[in-house]
Amino acid sequence: xxxxxxxxxxxxxxxxxxxxxxxxxxxxxxxxxxxxxxxxxxxxxxxxxxxxxxxxxxxxxxxxxxxxxxxxxxxxxxxxxxxxxxxxxxxxxxxxxxxxxxxxxxxxxxxxxxxxxxxxxxxxxxxxxxxxxxxxxxxxxxxxxxxxxxxxxxxxxxxxxxxxxxxxxxxxxxxxxxxxxxxxxxxxxxxxxxxxxxxxxxxxxxxxxxxxxxxxxxxxxxxxxxxxxxxxxxxxxxxxxxxxxxxxxxxxxxxxxxxxxxxxxxxxxxxxxxxxxxxxxxxxxxxxxxxxxxxxxxxxxxxxxxxxxxxxxxxxxxxxxxxxxxxxxxxxxxxxxxxxxxxxxxxxxxxxxxxxxxxxxxxxxxxxxxxxxxxxxxxxxxxxxxxxxxxxxxxxxxxxxxxxxxxxxxxxxxxxxxxxxxxxxxxxxxxxxxxxxxxxxxxxxxxxxxxxxxxxxxxxxxxxxxxxxxxxxxxxxxxxxxxxxxxxxxxxxxxxxxxxx
Numbered sequence: 001x002x003x004x005x006x007x008x009x010x011x012x013x014x015x016x017x018x019x020x021x022x023x024x025x026x027x028x029x030x031x032x033x034x035x036x037x038x039x040x041x042x043x044x045x046x047x048x049x050x051x052x053x054x055x056x057x058x059x060x061x062x063x064x065x066x067x068x069x070x071x072x073x074x075x076x077x078x079x080x081x082x083x084x085x086x087x088x089x090x091x092x093x094x095x096x097x098x099x100x101x102x103x104x105x106x107x108x109x110x111x112x113x114x115x116x117x118x119x120x121x122x123x124x125x126x127x128x129x130x131x132x133x134x135x136x137x138x139x140x141x142x143x144x145x146x147x148x149x150x151x152x153x154x155x156x157x158x159x160x161x162x163x164x165x166x167x168x169x170x171x172x173x174x175x176x177x178x179x180x181x182x183x184x185x186x187x188x189x190x191x192x193x194x195x196x197x198x199x200x201x202x203x204x205x206x207x208x209x210x211x212x213x214x215x216x217x218x219x220x221x222x223x224x225x226x227x228x229x230x231x232x233x234x235x236x237x238x239x240x241x242x243x244x245x246x247x248x249x250x251x252x253x254x255x256x257x258x259x260x261x262x263x264x265x266x267x268x269x270x271x272x273x274x275x276x277x278x279x280x281x282x283x284x285x286x287x288x289x290x291x292x293x294x295x296x297x298x299x300x301x302x303x304x305x306x307x308x309x310x311x312x313x314x315x316x317x318x319x320x321x322x323x324x325x326x327x328x329x330x331x332x333x334x335x336x337x338x339x340x341x342x343x344x345x346x347x348x349x350x351x352x353x354x355x356x357x358x359x360x361x362x363x364x365x366x367x368x369x370x371x372x373x374x375x376x377x378x379x380x381x382x383x384x385x386x387x388x389x390x391x392x393x394x395x396x397x398x399x400x401x402x403x404x405x406x407x408x409x410x411x412x413x414x415x416x417x418x419x420x421x422x423x424x425x426x427x428x429x430x431x432x433x434x435x436x437x438x439x440x441x442x443x444x445x446x447x448x449x450x451x452x453x454x455x456x457x458x459x460x461x462x463x464x465x466x467x468x469x470x471x472x473x474x475x476x477x478x479x480x481x482x483x484x485x486x487x488x489x490x491x492x493x494x495x496x497x498x499x500x501x
Contacts, residue, residue: 128452128453128454129437129438130438130439130452130454130456131164131438135148135151137151138151140154140155140156140178141153141154141155142155142161142164142165143165144161144165144166153165155178156175156176156177156178157175157176157177158175159173159174159175159180162175162178162179162180162500163175163178163179163180163459163461167180167500168481168500169181169183169500170183170481170482170498170500171183171224171225172184172225173499173500176463177463179447179460179461179462179463180461180462180499180500181462181463181499182462182465182487182497182498182499183225183497183498183499184225184229184495184496184497185204185221185222185223185225185229185484185495185496185497185498186204186206186219186221186229186230186231186495186496187229187230187231187495187496188208188217188219188230188231188233189230190208190215190217191215191492191493192208192215192217192492192494193208193209193486193488193491193492193494194206194207194208194209194474194476194486194494194496195207195208195209195245195246195474196209196246196247196248196257196294196476197248197476197477197484197496198248198249198250198255199223199250199476199477199479199484200250200271201223201479202222202223202224203220203221203222203223203271204220204221204222204223204476204477204484204496205218205219205220205234205248205250205255205257206218206219206220206221206231206248206476206496207245207246207247207248207257208245208494209243209244209245209246215236215237215238216236216237216240216244216245217233217234217235217236217237218233218234218235218236218248218255218257218279219231219232219233219234220232220234220273221496223479223482223484223498229495232273232274232275233275233276234269234273234274234275234276234278234279235257235267235269235276235279236276237259240259240260240261241260241308243260243290243308244259244260244261244290245257245258245259245260246258246259246260246290246291246292246294247291247292247293247294247303248294249294249295249296250271251268251296253270253271254268254269254270254271254282255268255269255270255271255273256268256282256283256294256296257294258289258290258291258294258303260288260289260290260291261287261288262287262288263284263285263286263287264284264285264286264287264288264289264290264291265281265282265283265284265285266281266282266283266285266291266294266301267279267280267281267282268280268281268282283301283324285322285329286328286329288307289303289305289320289329290303290305290306290307290308291303291305292304292305292306292339292340292342293340293341293342295342295344297344299323299324299325300321300322300323300324301321301322301323301324302319302320302321302332302342302344302349303319303320303321303342304317304318304319304339304340304341304342304351305317305318305319305320306338306339306340314337314338314354314355314356314357315338316334316335316336316337317336317337317338317339317353318331318332318333318334318335318336318339319331319332319333319336319339319342319349319351319366320332330370331370332349332366332368332369332370332371333349333351333366333370333371333372333373333376334372334373335372335373335374336351336353336355336364336373336376337353337354337355337356337359338353338354339351339352339353340352340353341386341387341388341389341397343388343389343390343395343413344368344390345368345390345393345395345413345414346368346414347367347368347413347414348365348366348367348368348413348414349365349366349367349368350363350364350365350379350388350395350413351363351364351388352364352382352386352387352388352397354384355373360381360382360383360384361381361382361383361384361385361386362378362379362380362381362382363378363379363380363381363382363386363388363395363397364376364377364378364379365377365379365413365418377418379411379418379420380397380399380409380418380420381399382397382398382399382400383399383400383401384400385398385400385429385431386398386399386400387431387432387433387442387474387475388433389433389434389435389440390413390435391435391436391437391440391453392437393412393413393414394410394411394412394413394453395410395411395413396408396409396410396423396433396435396440396453397409397410397433398427398430398431398432398433398442399430400429400430400431401429402428402429403426403427403428403429404425404426406425406426406427406428406429406430406444407422407423407424407425407427407430408422408423408424408427408430408433408440408442408451409421409422409423410423410453421455422455423440423451423453423454423455423456424451424455424456424457424458427444427458428444428445429444429445430442430443430444431443431444431473432473432474432475432485433475434475434476434477434478434483434485435453435478436478436501437453438452438453439451439452439453439501440452440453441461441475441478441483441501442458442475443465443467443473443475443485444458445464446464446465446466446467446473446487447460447461447462447463447464447465448460448461448462448465448483448485448499449461450501461483461499461500461501462499465485465487465497465499466487466488466489467486467487467488468488468489468490468491468493468494473485473486473487474486476496478501481500481501482498482499482500482501483498483499483501484496484497484498485497485498485499
């Protein structure tokens with residue numbers, strides 16, 4: 001990501017990406033921006049009206065409603081009826097608002113006037129699968145023992161059932177008012193602001209790219225914390241520009257990180273590295289390449305290349321790629337302003353960009369084959385401090401404004417026309433963003449929230465976890481149990497923390 005810290009040494013263009021702060025957590029006025037997620041109790045429809053003998057509708061799919069039955073064709077006694085037609089209506093909303101489909105009657109007509117089978121209910125959309133509702137219980141309680149006649153669990157303070165059943169806050173985290181507190185994973189003994197992270201199932205690898213303006217480093221830390229949360233310093237630079245160290249990815253049994261030099265390099269070290277002796281050059285690139293939002297897709301590296309801007313200006317940037325086996329980089333999109341949060345789809349690339357010092361951060365799209373800036377497509381204005389992530393066929397982004405104007409938005413990235421949906425509205429300064437197969441996770445006013453990918457009312461997951469600027473509020477990773485993000489009271493105070501999701 002390219003969200004530079006505040007300070008007189010940095011440009012006003014960079015300051016546009018520093019996150020706003022206000023003093024109130026509540027009064028969010030959240031409203032639903034898309035159709036509500038569907039129920040789990042869909043039922044079959046009755047036979048078609050034109051010919052009641054058309055047969056009953058097919059059984060619904062999981063969580064889906066059934067469709068109308070197909071109309072049979074009238075037949076005289078003793079003659080075989082023709083197969084029923086397709087169900088006339090699509091299946092009802094699936095478990096969580098997936099767009100259903102209607103299938104043709106599958107069975108041939110029976111004897112006499114028996115009609116064919118009706119169309120099947122719709123299949124659930126992968127973007128709209130959320131947890132099934134439990135027993136309706138009084139506020140602060142839940143039925144966690146499977147006995148629907150009681151609501152035996154106090155979910156306001158139970159670290160194993162915090163806010164809902166089976167939500168375990170984890171080591172050293174308390175449950176207060178149904179909210180899991182943070183657990184520190186990495187707290188370096190140096191001034192640090194994290195700008196990039198790479199994760200395995202057991203370990204976090206973090207880049208400090210600002211620090212005290214004289215230090216850039218890579219540290220590792222176990223995801224399950226012990227008494228020592230200093231982590232392991234794998235590489236440190238005291239003689240490079242604070243904006244030079246960017247981008248970190250896991251590549252099989254290695255970790256790669258970028259350094260802007262002449263020539264520039266991707267350095268690598270094994271997952272088990274214990275110090276600088278394990279770090280070596282993995283790939284050599286052109287002079288002065290800056291690897292913002294570095295990612296490895298298949299065997300190809302993709303990144304935003306930005307030039308650190310002088311005060312009051314936005315230097316041109318590019319989106320570039322290079323296959324592992326190649327020796328030169330390819331410019332995919334040229335002539336951009338300050339660009340970040342690159343997302344690569346099958347047909348398009350998308351990113352956030354501050355095109356000029358006088359413009360607003362916006363969502364842009366270009367063909368994956370490439371284009372100059374003049375041929376890029378402006379999708380939507382996103383506001384300074386926005387974050388963007390891919391999930392499935394959709395790209396999601398935060399529209400960071402104060403309540404009631406903050407939003408979480410999405411659209412289908414490869415669709416010919418951008419049909420933007422509001423996943424949640426009425427938010428208050430939404431910041432940071434990560435997604436999994438069910439939810440989008442973000443922060444507003446320094447508390448962590450989640451909302452179903454298909455839309456809904458955001459649910460608060462954590463108490464206030466103070467953060468200072470864009471580096472200190474970045475959300476880096478989500479796994480089966482936790483969301484990992486950085487926090488810190490002041491500049492250079494970044495720590496990596498986790499909160500149960």
